[in-house]
Amino acid sequence: MDSADSAASTPTLATLAAMLERHEQMFVHLRGELAALTQAVAQRTPLPAIPPAAAPLQEASASAVKPVLSSRLCPPARPPPPPRLVGGQLVYDISRIMDSRRRGRGFQYLVDWEGYGLEERSWVPRAAILDRNMLRDFHRRHPVMASKGKVRGISGQYPLVQNVTVTEGGIANLTCRVEFNDNTSLQWSNPAQQTLFFGDKKALRDNRIELVRATSSELTISISDVTLSDEGMYTCSLFTMPVRTAKAYLTVLGVPEKPEIDGLTKPAMEGDHITLTCITQGSKPAADLRWFRNEKEVKGAKEVNASGKTFTVRSSLQLQVDRNDDGVAYTCRVDHVALTQAPQQATEVLEVHYAPRVEITHSLEVPQEGQYLKLECVSKGNPSPDPVMWTKDGSELPDLDRMIVEGRELTFTSLNKTDNGTYRCEASNHLGTSSAQYVLYVYDAPTTLPPPTTPPLHPITPDPTALLGSHASDPTVTGNRDPNALGQHGTDHALIGGVVAVVVFVTLCLIIVLGRYLARHKGTYLTNEAKGADDAPDADTAIINAEGNHAHAEEKKEYFI
Template sequence: FITHPPLHTLIHPSFSRCPPLPPPSFHSLDIQVNDPLQPVTSDETVPAGGTVILTCRVAESDNSSLQWSNTAQQTLYFGEKRALRDNRIQLHRSTPTELSITISDVQLSDEGEYTCSIFTMPVRTARATVTVLGVPGKPQISGFEHAVKEGEKVTLTCTSTGSKPPAKLRWYKGDQLLEGGPEVVEPVEDNPTYNVSSELTLEVSASDDNTLIACAVNHPSLAPGDKRSEHALRVLYSPNVQIQPESDLPREGEKFSLRCSGNGNPEPTNYVWDKKDGELPLLAKPDGAVLNFLTLNKSDNGVYVCHADNGIGNSQGEYTLLVQDEAGNVADPTAMSTTSGMDHAVIGGVVAVIVFILLCLLIVLGRYLIRHKGTYLTHEAKGSDDAPDADTAIINAEGGHSGAEDKKEYFI
């Protein structure tokens, strides 16, 4: 073994490489844990590009120097002396019982076992394993290139590269965690990292339009939410039609309009207006999504329907128009119909009674006239029965005071 003084005199900061340390003797392997001169180290994990601190301590010092060596057994630091020209490696702390160094901008190639040694008799060593994590790239989502119709399915793919160990991918719809497909892990050629991908299949509805779908990377090198990508779904759906009046108090004699709102994706381009149980009033003029009333009248009361079509589907909405008069009274079409029906019934009943009374009067008058006509003829012929000839019968019928009295009496 090389003793402490000679080795110390050989180390110089200008050295870029030192010969590897000789293997520890059999006795050094049998050193007890409670040996105060036994170096103590700890394993470290660091993400690529980060900084790691390697610390070596002993419980007691016998003035022997501590030394750090890399995975290739090149001396990095001997006490406070840097032996390897690598500006990423710096002295962190040096005391008789501790030697700590830092390695910045850690690369995947820096992973491995580092050795701390103290040159006593025998030489004592301890090893620290440095694990370098491959930091995954920001996830990329594909599948949003085209809009999807409501009721159809869309498949999205999330991919993250350069992770070590392989990353886990998580899908979210807003804040809701979704169940995606299993990760597909592919090793990168000539690189100890992996590419990971996952698929998500969704059946979309109109309410999913503009909903954010996110893919997040879960990896020990990252804090939660560090690397996340999101995109908004674009869903095509039929219109949801609503009709908005220009005023809540449509008054007789005023202008008025109804506007049809399609609320579809895409917006409707075709609108058709009609009126339930009848035609549009002459003074109601359709103009695309707007129905204009040039002058309101109570006869305009009724239910108006707007049909909207956006190429994905056709829907309709309804609006009941009730026109107020100057006093603010509203003529309810239902009430008007009911009152009109009642009036017609009353009028019909009155007409029927009048017709019945007239028929009764005609019948009584007819019978009266028939009866009086028969009596007149009977008295007119009195005195002719006992006449010996026709001329005498006529004279007897026309003459005679009593016959005239009789006839006069019946006419009265």
Template sequence: MAFPSAPSALWSVSLLTVLFAAAVHTTVVYDDDPLQPVTSDETVSVGGTVTLTCRVAESDNSSLQWSNTAQQTLYFGEKRALRDNRIQLHRSTSTELSITIGDVQLSDEGEYTCSIFTMPVRTARATVTVLGVPGKPQISGFESPVPEGGKVTLTCTSTGSKPPARLRWYREDQELEGRPDIVEGVVDDPTYNVSKELTLEVSRSDDNALITCAVDHPSLAPGDKRSEQTLRVLYSPNVLIVPESNLPREGEKFHLQCLGNGNPEPANYMWEKKDGELPPLAKPDGAFLRFDMLNKSDNGVYLCHADNGIGNSQGEYTLLVQDPTAMSTSSGVDHAVIGGVVAVIVFILLCLLIVLGRYLIRHKGTYLTHEAKGSDDAPDADTAIINAEGGHSGAEDKKEYFI
């Protein structure tokens, strides 16, 4: 223990602390004693900062003092007694002494004492609990893809926790039931190593599934520390045959494609025609079966076998070759719609022509009727003709004068 240079009074106080230490346990504490110090227990994680507060209800000008687990004086009033820069004064008044300890280590755990030097000396204790923060979990046991139906055992391990951490397994967001945690103490260290196993019987639905190991501990927020492992599962292919067109026509080129969904992807394909040989113009080309020119004799059921080394599966497709003039149902529907639209337009045009014709005929009759006005009152035929052709004024205008 090393002390900085301090006045002799400070040394005297430290000596008094030692002399009265034996009397601490015999001190009578009264609940209504205004000079009795009051403290509280604290919990902190390794590397964190803890604040220790000591208060009294009233002050008689006696100084408060904080001591560590080894009964070394940390602060006496506003004066620091122990050379440790992690320990700082937080607040000092006549009724309160608060200090902080930063970068807390496991060795800082224990019982701290607050004393007030009255007669008799009054004390209070505060227990500091230091949590060992567990390390990030590590997953082992998965080195290579697992065949469908096989089993895989994963082990999750986390070190340095205090108290012992709990480990949890998840598949995506669903928690899985693993074996009980295995807790092992560490020699010359108050922390623990924890491991947990998980055994899975895998299916093809587990391919690319995300398996997570998460640490549950008071020093951590949920999900703070976790590790993930992606499973790879080997399984035989599912086979599907896809045609180039849904309306294969006689005389056209055409092909079928064999899709094999497996892990790994199929490397070998074999084509055959059910109940017969492949047509002469049908040429296998890996995952494709190509027809240079379709013929109705090509009709039948075609099989594709796909092999990926894990298993062999087959798919089938029934080929029905259509006449060259065959129209697809969708084309027929399109033509019917277009014909209906054209018929409606023609009908509207005919209606417009009829209305326009009636309008023109009606207005032409009105014009002829106005032309005849004035001829009814004429005294003779010549005058009536003149009036019908434009009236008297017009006739006067058309007179010719000869000299």
């Protein structure tokens, strides 16, 4: 018998201590029931009355007191059956086979003897069991699990449990199952090794713990209104020989409280530095805090502190506020595994005060005489700079009949030349003042003449008086130029620049072409006069010899550029 198998079959001290504690609890429970039963019997069976003349009881001697081994309430146990003689040898009857294990090259079986108690169960070799049908039936109902050449025992005789996770205040269901069980009791105990249920019998007085299901193969209990103190390792015990246990860990999640945002001053001034702090408590494990500016996430600094079994989480967000932060919602959201439906969150809206900024919008791009014009003073500030002030050329508006001021708008019902000038809009609040200007120039109303049906025979001489009249209203002549109108000389400069560029480009192209032509025609040339000139007495003879293509004539060379 090796040491590993011996350790597997011999209970440890911790297992024996747990068994003794459980049995002690069982005995206390049974003793209470026995006392209640005895009291009930005594109430139904009246005791005989003692005669008045009876002598008083004498003190009994200690040596005469003997324990009562049996009574009507506790009858004597039946004696175990004697062995039988089979095949010339004494044999004992087996009630059932409980378990199996490998020893050496064979198997041993844990047997329950007929008529004997649990303490008499023992391991016997296979050869000692004469009933082969009992062995076949045992292996058929309990397949042997082999692992690395060793038999671990009966698969169905091990309790099966699962870890449970529950939110604080919820209900936790603990289930212990056995695939094959021969009416062996199941028991649940808490992390303090206190028995909760032994079979269908409740052992701990706790109204939160209830029995859900109790059969020979399953024991399920429920714990309602779970607290953080209920977290720990719960043990399911199967009272075989030896006792087999399985442990399930109960995890309790602490629900974080609704977050709170601190550090916000209302209103904040533009340019101020503020720090927003979000705090949540009671989370387990530690919650995660996230910041959002409107719908966009921003990063904050997180800090986690433990307080008992729960955690307090803080997250800080530093800001330098400006006018763009006015009306912006900052949200602190708590993300936690216990928040399955919707996350906890808190929202604060910033209110930022800042000096106004002003600009002027107009309804016409080119205002002309007789038209309707609206100028609007668009001012943005907090507090709102209302009302605004309109002036013309540094003074009050001259013609309030045609110039109507309604709130931020200045309306001209019919423009004329007298409306030319600089208009100023000014807005202010307690943080500052801002203004904007608009220079108005009113153009002449457009006049169109019908085109002539036939061209004139003689050129028309311009009328000097007409020119003078037009010059009076022409801003280029009088000097009253429209500051918003475009210059008329921009097109002439562009045209001149384009012509110059074309001329330079053509000149460069001609120089390049001429250079390539001269380079290609440079070389050596032979004239007719040079051929045979040394053999001829005169020039005519040389020409005649050259035309005759004398082979011995020496070539003459002539170069030119």
